[in-house]
Amino acid sequence: MPLSAQQKRERRAAQRGVEAQDAARGQRKPRNRAPTGCYWDPQPGEATGTWRKFLTDEAVDVAEAKRARDAALRRKETTRAARARLSALGSMGAGCSTDHRASFARLQEAAEELASAAAAADAVDEADGAAAGDAAATEDAPAELYFDVAGHGRLMAATSDDAGFVGCVAHLPRELLGVASGSTRCRIEARVDGAAASGADAYVVRLIVDDSLRVLTAAELLPNLKPSKRRQHALAVEAARLHTVLDGTFDAPDPSAPRPDLRRFKGTSPLHVELRTLSMRVWLSQLLGGRWSGTVAQLRAAYNRETQRRRRLDDDGDRRVRQRRGSTVQQHGNRAGAANRRGRARAMPPAYNAARNAAELCAHDAHAHEHAEAVDVGRLGACAVCGDTEPCEDPDDASHKLNRYMCTFCGALLFPGEATREKARGRYATKWRGATCCSKGAVDLPPIERDERVEALWPTRRARSCSSRTGASSTTASRSRRQR
Numbered sequence: 001m002p003l004s005a006q007q008k009r010e011r012r013a014a015q016r017g018v019e020a021q022d023a024a025r026g027q028r029k030p031r032n033r034a035p036t037g038c039y040w041d042p043q044p045g046e047a048t049g050t051w052r053k054f055l056t057d058e059a060v061d062v063a064e065a066k067r068a069r070d071a072a073l074r075r076k077e078t079t080r081a082a083r084a085r086l087s088a089l090g091s092m093g094a095g096c097s098t099d100h101r102a103s104f105a106r107l108q109e110a111a112e113e114l115a116s117a118a119a120a121a122d123a124v125d126e127a128d129g130a131a132a133g134d135a136a137a138t139e140d141a142p143a144e145l146y147f148d149v150a151g152h153g154r155l156m157a158a159t160s161d162d163a164g165f166v167g168c169v170a171h172l173p174r175e176l177l178g179v180a181s182g183s184t185r186c187r188i189e190a191r192v193d194g195a196a197a198s199g200a201d202a203y204v205v206r207l208i209v210d211d212s213l214r215v216l217t218a219a220e221l222l223p224n225l226k227p228s229k230r231r232q233h234a235l236a237v238e239a240a241r242l243h244t245v246l247d248g249t250f251d252a253p254d255p256s257a258p259r260p261d262l263r264r265f266k267g268t269s270p271l272h273v274e275l276r277t278l279s280m281r282v283w284l285s286q287l288l289g290g291r292w293s294g295t296v297a298q299l300r301a302a303y304n305r306e307t308q309r310r311r312r313l314d315d316d317g318d319r320r321v322r323q324r325r326g327s328t329v330q331q332h333g334n335r336a337g338a339a340n341r342r343g344r345a346r347a348m349p350p351a352y353n354a355a356r357n358a359a360e361l362c363a364h365d366a367h368a369h370e371h372a373e374a375v376d377v378g379r380l381g382a383c384a385v386c387g388d389t390e391p392c393e394d395p396d397d398a399s400h401k402l403n404r405y406m407c408t409f410c411g412a413l414l415f416p417g418e419a420t421r422e423k424a425r426g427r428y429a430t431k432w433r434g435a436t437c438c439s440k441g442a443v444d445l446p447p448i449e450r451d452e453r454v455e456a457l458w459p460t461r462r463a464r465s466c467s468s469r470t471g472a473s474s475t476t477a478s479r480s481r482r483q484r
Contacts, residue, residue, distance in 0.1 A: 145190060149213045157190030158203050162236040162271065163218070163229070165203055166191055166468055170224050172205070176216065183209040188221070235271050242278035246285065261306065302371035344345035381405055383430075384410050388416040407434040409441035 027049035089156040260279035383392035384403035408426030
């Protein structure tokens with residue numbers, strides 16, 4: 001409902017009163033989020049309010065603070081001065097004076113010298129790092145302690161091993177520890193010197209309940225440790241074996257040496273990395289006939305190069321065929337070729353292929369007819385109960401009707417070889433259907449018109465069987481009457 005003039009005047013007067021009250025109280029607080037560490041000062045009597053800091057009550061310019069924050073986050077490469085400097089450097093090689101070209105050439109020479117010096121420094125650092133690594137390996141050798149074990153005397157053992165047995169806690173069998181009662185919880189303290197490759201390492205084991213020491217071999221400890229520790233021990237034994245092979249002598253090159261399966265050592269632990277490196281070194285040493293030497297990067301490059309070369313020698317032709325067929329370009333070409341062939345086939349006259357095929361099919365091949373073998377395809381419309389090659393003995397029986405080779409949808413007679421199993425759901429209620437007769441009842445043909453005169457010329461088997469049964473029954477009846 002529209003407002004009257006009096007109502008409009010009252011509304012304007014109320015609005016002026018509110019504005020006057022707001023001017024007395026100051027400006028309202030903005031709806032945006034307050035700056036961090038600030039509060040809103042409405043400043044009564046002033047035109048606008050302002051944000052002030054809590055601690056110092058200083059006025060804060062929000063727009064200026066936002067510009068300063070954006071400038072701090074902006075990258076130097078995107079500033080106008082940086083773009084101008086990059087464009088000046090890029091234009092020194094072309095479209096500039098001779099002095100600028102000379103200075104650009106000097107800059108290039110200085111850059112090349114710096115690059116060569118950096119490469120030399122990297123080589124020196126790498127050599128120093130290798131030396132430092134050898135020294136660290138010597139310094140980080142496992143600490144050795146002395147243990148007084150009953151029956152073995154004073155033994156010196158290392159407090160660490162590659163297999164990771166030292167420090168493990170496990171429950172060992174009583175017969176192995178020689179105790180009759182009490183807890184069998186033990187801790188492996190150290191490893192006594194032994195041949196790691198043969199698995200004959202001896203370990204100092206402490207029985208926690210009485211703090212007694214015993215010496216057990218790795219073979220005795222393995223069945224009682226966790227599966228992860230057993231796997232780690234197997235890796236340590238393999239590493240020791242590879243070290244032994246690598247430290248041995250290689251008499252002559254062996255081109256038929258089998259390539260190692262690095263997938264066995266897929267872990268990321270230092271032991272897995274060492275096993276992969278040792279396997280590659282041993283294989284390359286066998287191919288070379290001597291100990292292979294080089295950095296880890298050179299080792300991987302040589303291993304990959306030799307692997308690719310052997311793979312190409314084995315199946316170079318098949319590999320190239322697979323690559324060609326699997327390439328995207330080849331697949332696109334095949335699809336385009338198929339599309340072109342379909343287009344040419346559509347452009348041909350409709351009866352071109354049919355006429356050509358009919359002529360080829362109708363041509364008599366005497367040689368093929370002479371060498372052809374007779375194949376029994378069964379009787380058309382036979383019954384599966386009576387046999388595929390024999391006529392049905394009782395066509396009126398329900399089981400014979402159900403198993404007759406006739407399409408359950410359209411009633412077409414079928415050969416036993418072309419009939420397909422189907423549920424008895426069609427008009428004729430048989431267990432069979434044809435493949436090309438009615439497409440599972442999709443084509444509904446009208447029933448065949450019959451003429452009595454034609455039917456009289458071609459009596460059905462049913463009429464003959466009925467007449468034969470009628471004659472047989474009358475003959476039997478006459479014989480029985482005569483006997484009476």
